[in-house]
Amino acid sequence: MTIRVGVIGTGNIGTSHARDLAMRVSGSTVTVLYDFDQARAAALADELGATAVPTFEDVIESDDVDAVLIASPDDFHAEQALAGLAAGRQLLCEKPLAPVEADALRVIEAEVALGQRHIMMGFMRRFDPGYAELKAQFTDEGIGEPLIVHHLHTNQSAPYGLASARTMTNMVIHEFDITRWLLDDDYASVQVIAGRPGPQTPEGELDPLLVVMRMQSGALVEVEAFVNSQYGYEVSCRVTGSRGGAQMGEGSFITRSVAGVRGQDVPELWLSRFAGAYHRQLQAWIDALRSAGPLPGASAWDGYVATITANCAVAALDSGLPVEVALPLRPALYD
Ligand code: ISE
Numbered sequence: 001m002t003i004r005v006g007v008i009g010t011g012n013i014g015t016s017h018a019r020d021l022a023m024r025v026s027g028s029t030v031t032v033l034y035d036f037d038q039a040r041a042a043a044l045a046d047e048l049g050a051t052a053v054p055t056f057e058d059v060i061e062s063d064d065v066d067a068v069l070i071a072s073p074d075d076f077h078a079e080q081a082l083a084g085l086a087a088g089r090q091l092l093c094e095k096p097l098a099p100v101e102a103d104a105l106r107v108i109e110a111e112v113a114l115g116q117r118h119i120m121m122g123f124m125r126r127f128d129p130g131y132a133e134l135k136a137q138f139t140d141e142g143i144g145e146p147l148i149v150h151h152l153h154t155n156q157s158a159p160y161g162l163a164s165a166r167t168m169t170n171m172v173i174h175e176f177d178i179t180r181w182l183l184d185d186d187y188a189s190v191q192v193i194a195g196r197p198g199p200q201t202p203e204g205e206l207d208p209l210l211v212v213m214r215m216q217s218g219a220l221v222e223v224e225a226f227v228n229s230q231y232g233y234e235v236s237c238r239v240t241g242s243r244g245g246a247q248m249g250e251g252s253f254i255t256r257s258v259a260g261v262r263g264q265d266v267p268e269l270w271l272s273r274f275a276g277a278y279h280r281q282l283q284a285w286i287d288a289l290r291s292a293g294p295l296p297g298a299s300a301w302d303g304y305v306a307t308i309t310a311n312c313a314v315a316a317l318d319s320g321l322p323v324e325v326a327l328p329l330r331p332a333l334y335d
Contacts, residue, residue: 002028003066003067003286003290004030004064004065005018005021005028005029005030005031005067005068005069006030006031006032006033006062006067006069007030007032007059008035008059008060008068008069008070008071008076009072009094010035010037010040010041010044010071011035011071011073012271013071013122013271014035014069014071014094016271017069017071017278017282018033018048018050018069019047020279021069021286022049022050024279025279025282026283027286027287027290030048030050031051031062031065032050032058032059033050033051033052033053034052034054034055034056034058034059035052036072041053051064056072056076056083060083060087067089067090067091068084068089068092069092069094070092070093070094071122072094074098074099074166075098075099077093077097078097078103079103080093081093081097081110081119082107085111085119086110088114088118090118091118091119092120092122092285093119093120093121093303094122095121095170095174095177095306096169096170096173096303096306097119097121097307099169099170100311101304101307101311104303104308105304107119107300108304111333112333116333117294117295117299119295119300120285120297120298120299121300122281123178123181123306124277124281125177125274125277126177126181126277126281126297126298127276127278127280127297128274128277129276130248131178131182131237131248133246133248135181135182137246138239138241142246144241144242144243144244145241146183146240147219147240147242148220148221148239148240149179149238150222150237150239150240151175151179151224151236151237152234152236153171153172153174153223153224153226153234153235154226154231154233154235155226155227155228156229156230156231156233156269162202162205162227162228163205164194164205164206164207164317165314165317167207167209167227168211169310169311171225171227173307173310175211175221175223175225176305176306176309176310177302177303177305178237179215180302181298185215185216186216186327187213187214187216187312187325188213188216188324188325189213189214189323190212190309190312190316190323191211191212191213191320191322191323192212192313192316192317192320193209194206194209194210194320195208195209198228198230200228207227208224208225209225209226210223210224211313212322214322232266232267233269233270234249234266235273236249237249284296284297285297299334300334301330301331305327308327309325312324
């Protein structure tokens with residue numbers, strides 16, 4: 001059985017996912033595409049032998065679609081996920097579930113009302129071998145219990161224009177998700193500390209930022225987030241454990257020595273750094289749909305918790321003080 005995927009949003013990530021689903025993932029094909037830039041959707045549809053349609057509802061309602069990938073700009077995710085759930089579709093929703101907590105909650109309520117999980121979140125780092133390796137170190141023979149986590153996350157330049165709140169809901173949202181997964185722990189508090197902005201930071205915005213969190217276990221987490229780093233896209237993570245430390249971040253990039261210089265290329269975008277993780281995520285989604293097995297990866301609940309945490313971080317950005325992260329009770333659907 002081949003899963004026919006409809007794609008909403010054919011920007012950077014939507015195009016990359018659509019090509020992967022059509023050409024590399026086994027068991028899937030791409031049949032219908034929508035983008036607000038209709039010419040862009042039409043060009044990709046031509047390339048993939050799919051059909052471009054004029055509205056996102058056309059994707060969701062198409063008879064030619066078994067599952068829908070939501071890769072539109074962040075602010076549309078919740079509305080499109082709700083429409084997909086109302087039509088009983090299986091959905092892969094890019095992060096964030098929504099930038100605003102109330103919108104994410106509406107999606108949770110709709111999925112709980114269906115009584116069945118339909119949403120997998122596009123938190124691809126859960127499919128990156130680097131993080132899996134790190135997590136595997138938290139043993140008595142490895143680094144022991146994780147006590148402090150240091151993340152670094154840079155973008156070469158602000159992908160959608162810089163707004164410090166977006167840094168939390170669009171970028172650090174990855175750390176908000178992967179740290180919970182890594183430590184099997186929820187957040188107790190979050191604080192955001194703004195220092196000296198770089199000369200390229202627009203007036204009134206704060207960049208880089210330090211996000212400091214305390215987990216419910218007491219473990220500490222720190223994220224250095226720099227959207228306008230100028231030099232490239234970099235993601236690394238170091239964990240200090242009770243009997244050692246482990247560092248992830250060199251990826252599989254080649255170290256090259258040439259003309260008296262030894263070094264590595266730093267990618268400009270996340271697509272190359274996480275290409276393998278994106279692919280494994282899509283394959284896992286398609287495999288689960290084909291076998292009618294449980295959805296892998298992050299759930300809508302994980303997306304909701306990441307959004308709650310990001311919203312607390314935005315509040316913390318205003319106050320400069322630690323903000324408590326209070327989570328509602330998790331519905332049984334997500335146990
Ligand atoms: C960007 O918006 C993304 O979607 C990427 O997943 C993330 O890694 C990057 O830092 C964001 O700016």
